[in-house]
Amino acid sequence: MPIHDQGYRRYLGSRSAIGRSWQVMTRTGVMSMVSKRQFIGLMLFAWAPFVVRAVQIYVSATFTQASFLAPKGETFREFLDQQGAFVFFVTIWVGAGLIANDRRANALQLYLSKPMTSAEYIAGKLAILFLFLVSVTFLPAMMLLLTQAIFAGSLTFIRNNLYLFPAITLFSLAQVLLASTTMLALSSMSKSARFVSVMYAGLFFFTTALFNALRGITGRSSFAWLSPGASLEQLGDVIFRLPPRYTMSPAIAAVTVFVLIAGSLWILMRRVRGVEIVT
Amino acid sequence: MPDLSPAPVQDPFPPERFTGPVVVADHLSVRYGKNVALNDVTALFPPGAVGLLGPNGAGKSTLLKSLLGFLVPEKGSMKVLGLDVAAAPLEIRERIGYMPESDAHIPGMNAVSFVAYCGQLSGLPATDAMQRAHEVLYYVGLGEARYRNLETYSTGMKQRIKLAQAIVHDPDLLFLDEPTNGMDPKGRDEMLELIHDLGHKKNVNLILSSHLLPDVEYTCDYVVVMDKGTVATHGPIEALKGTHGRVFEMRIKGDQQRFIEVLRAEGYEVHDTDEDVVRVFVPGSSDTGAKALFGLAARERVQVRHLRPSIPTLEDVFARAVGEV
Numbered sequence: 001m002p003i004h005d006q007g008y009r010r011y012l013g014s015r016s017a018i019g020r021s022w023q024v025m026t027r028t029g030v031m032s033m034v035s036k037r038q039f040i041g042l043m044l045f046a047w048a049p050f051v052v053r054a055v056q057i058y059v060s061a062t063f064t065q066a067s068f069l070a071p072k073g074e075t076f077r078e079f080l081d082q083q084g085a086f087v088f089f090v091t092i093w094v095g096a097g098l099i100a101n102d103r104r105a106n107a108l109q110l111y112l113s114k115p116m117t118s119a120e121y122i123a124g125k126l127a128i129l130f131l132f133l134v135s136v137t138f139l140p141a142m143m144l145l146l147t148q149a150i151f152a153g154s155l156t157f158i159r160n161n162l163y164l165f166p167a168i169t170l171f172s173l174a175q176v177l178l179a180s181t182t183m184l185a186l187s188s189m190s191k192s193a194r195f196v197s198v199m200y201a202g203l204f205f206f207t208t209a210l211f212n213a214l215r216g217i218t219g220r221s222s223f224a225w226l227s228p229g230a231s232l233e234q235l236g237d238v239i240f241r242l243p244p245r246y247t248m249s250p251a252i253a254a255v256t257v258f259v260l261i262a263g264s265l266w267i268l269m270r271r272v273r274g275v276e277i278v279t
Numbered sequence: 280m281p282d283l284s285p286a287p288v289q290d291p292f293p294p295e296r297f298t299g300p301v302v303v304a305d306h307l308s309v310r311y312g313k314n315v316a317l318n319d320v321t322a323l324f325p326p327g328a329v330g331l332l333g334p335n336g337a338g339k340s341t342l343l344k345s346l347l348g349f350l351v352p353e354k355g356s357m358k359v360l361g362l363d364v365a366a367a368p369l370e371i372r373e374r375i376g377y378m379p380e381s382d383a384h385i386p387g388m389n390a391v392s393f394v395a396y397c398g399q400l401s402g403l404p405a406t407d408a409m410q411r412a413h414e415v416l417y418y419v420g421l422g423e424a425r426y427r428n429l430e431t432y433s434t435g436m437k438q439r440i441k442l443a444q445a446i447v448h449d450p451d452l453l454f455l456d457e458p459t460n461g462m463d464p465k466g467r468d469e470m471l472e473l474i475h476d477l478g479h480k481k482n483v484n485l486i487l488s489s490h491l492l493p494d495v496e497y498t499c500d501y502v503v504v505m506d507k508g509t510v511a512t513h514g515p516i517e518a519l520k521g522t523h524g525r526v527f528e529m530r531i532k533g534d535q536q537r538f539i540e541v542l543r544a545e546g547y548e549v550h551d552t553d554e555d556v557v558r559v560f561v562p563g564s565s566d567t568g569a570k571a572l573f574g575l576a577a578r579e580r581v582q583v584r585h586l587r588p589s590i591p592t593l594e595d596v597f598a599r600a601v602g603e604v
Contacts, residue, residue, distance in 0.1 A: 116400065
C-alpha cells in the first residue's frame with residue numbers, strides 16, 4: 001500500500017462521546033489555563049489570604065495572649081468577602097474568552113457538529129470557570145476550617161459552628177455561579193474577549209456606583225438589588241447568620257441573584273447554536 | 280494441533296459501511312424568518328460520493344445545517360444514516376464529519392492538538408485521538424506543519440485542517456461544505472484529489488456541497504442539483520449527462536432567425552445566444568445529429584460556418600435543470 005494511502009485508516013476502536021464531550025472540553029480548558037505561568041501566579045496569589053488567616057489561627061491557637069485573634073463564624077464570611085477580588089480577576093481572566101473566542105473563530109459550529117448539545121457545550125465551558133472559582137473560594141474556606149481544627153487540636157469550634165459547612169458551601173456556590181454564569185452570558189454576546197472584560201467590569205462597577213449614588217441621595221439602602229455585588233453581600237450576611245448590612249429584604253437579594261443566574265443561562269441557551277441566523 | 284494457517288487479512292477499506300440511502304429528506308421546508316430557504320425539498324442521497332450542486336443561495340448549506348440539527352425545519356423530516364434527525368441528533372453527529380464552509384478552528388491550539396481534541400469530542404479515547412490526529416494530518420498534507428498554531432495557517436491550510444478534523448474519528452458520512460473555497464489552483468486540485476480518494480478509494484460516504492461544477496464532476500458520481508430552495512434534478516452524473524442527447528454549437532451565414540424557426544419546426548430545441556451562435560439540442564444518443572443539421576442547412580440553402588458538438592458536461596445538466604438552456 002502506498003504511503004499516501006496509509007495516511008487514512010478505518011478506526012476500529014471504540015467510541016463513546018454522547019454525554020461525555022463536555023468533560024473533554026473542561027479538561028482541555030483547565031489544562032490550557034494551568035499551562036500559563038502568569039495565571040498560575042494569580043492562583044497562588046489568590047491563596048495568600050488563606051496563608052494569612054492560617055497564621056492568624058495558628059497564633060491564636062498557640063499563644064493565649066493572641067486569643068483575640070481566634071476565628072469566629074464571621075471570620076469565614078470576611079474571608080470569602082476578601083476572596084471576592086480574586087473571584088473578579090479570575091472570572092475575567094478565564095471567562096472573558098471562553099465563548100467569545102469560539103465565536104470569533106467560528107468554533108461553535110465545530111463543537112455542535114460533534115455529538116454534543118448546546119447545554120453540554122455550556123456545561124463544559126461553565127465547568128472550567130467554576131473549577132477555578134471554587135478553588136479560590138470554597139476550597140480555601142474549607143481548608144481554613146480544617147486548619148482551625150488542626151491548630152486548635154480539637155473539634156470544639158467546628159462542633160459549635162456546624163452551620164459553617166453549609167454556609168460556606170452555599171455562599172461560595174452563589175458567588176461562583178453568579179460570576180461564572182454572568183461572565184459566560186456576556187462572553188456569548190461578543191466576539192472580543194477584551195470587550196467582554198470591559199462589559200463585565202462595567203456591569204459590576206456601574207451597578208454598584210448606581211446603588212451607592214441612590215443610597216447617597218435617598219439615605220436608604222433598599223436599592224441594593226440594583227447591584228449584583230450588594231445583593232450577594234446581603235445574601236452572604238443572612239447565610240452566615242450575621243445582621244444584614246442593607247435594609248433590603250434578603251428574599252429580594254436572593255431573587256436578584258437567582259434572576260441573574262437564570263437570565264444568564266437563558267441568554268446562553270439562546271446564543272449558543274451552530275448557526276448564526278440574521279433575519 | 281495448533282492452527283498455523285494465516286489469519287484472514289481484514290480489508291482496510293471495506294466497500295460500504297452503510298448500504299441504504301445515507302440521507303433522506305422528505306418534504307423539508309426551512310425558513311429564516313420570512314425567507315424560505317428550503318421549500319418542500321424531497322431528496323435521497325445514495326451511498327458514495329454525492330454532489331450537492333447549486334448557485335449561491337440555492338439552499339445547499341441550509342440543507343446541510345438542517346441535517347446536522349442546527350436548524351429546525353418548519354415541516355418535513357430528515358433521516359441520516361437511517362436515523363431520524365429530530366429523534367437522534369447526537370447518534371447521527373457521532374457518525375458524521377462536518378467540514379464547514381467558513382473558516383473555523385478552536386483558538387489557541389496547534390494543528391495536532393486541535394485535531395486530536397476534535398477526535399476526543401467525537402468520542403475517541405485520548406491516545407487513539409492523538410494517533411489518528413497525526414495520521415490524518417499527514418493524509419491531508421499538513422504533516423510538516425502540525426505543530427504550528429492554527430492562527431498562523433494560510434487559507435488553504437485552514438481548509439485542509441477543517442477536513443482533518445472532519446475525518447479524524449473515521450465518520451460514516453462526511454458533509455463537505457464548499458471545501459475548495461479560497462484555495463489556489465494547486466491547493467484546490469490537491470483538495471479535490473483528497474476528496475476523490477476518500478470517496479472512491481477509502482469508501483467514505485460523502486456529500487459535497489459546491490457551486491463549482493468541475494469540483495462536483497471530478498469528485499462525485501451522483502448529484503443533487505438545487506435551485507432557489509428546491510431540488511431541480513438529481514441522479515447519477517453520467518446518466519444525467521448522457522441520456523438526453525447532444526448539444527451542437529452552430530453558426531450560419533444567412534437568415535439565422537428563419538433557420539432557427541425551421542429547426543424548431545423540425546422538433547429541435549434551439550437557443551439563441553448573445554453572439555451569432557445558436558445552440559441546438561438534438562435528442563437521442565445516436566451520432567446522426569450533425570448529419571441531420573447539415574441536411575437541414577443544405578435544404579434551406581444556409582451555409583454552415585461552424586458546427587461543433589458540445590461534450591455534455593455537468594454544466595449542461597445544471598443549466599438545463601435550472602432552466603438556463
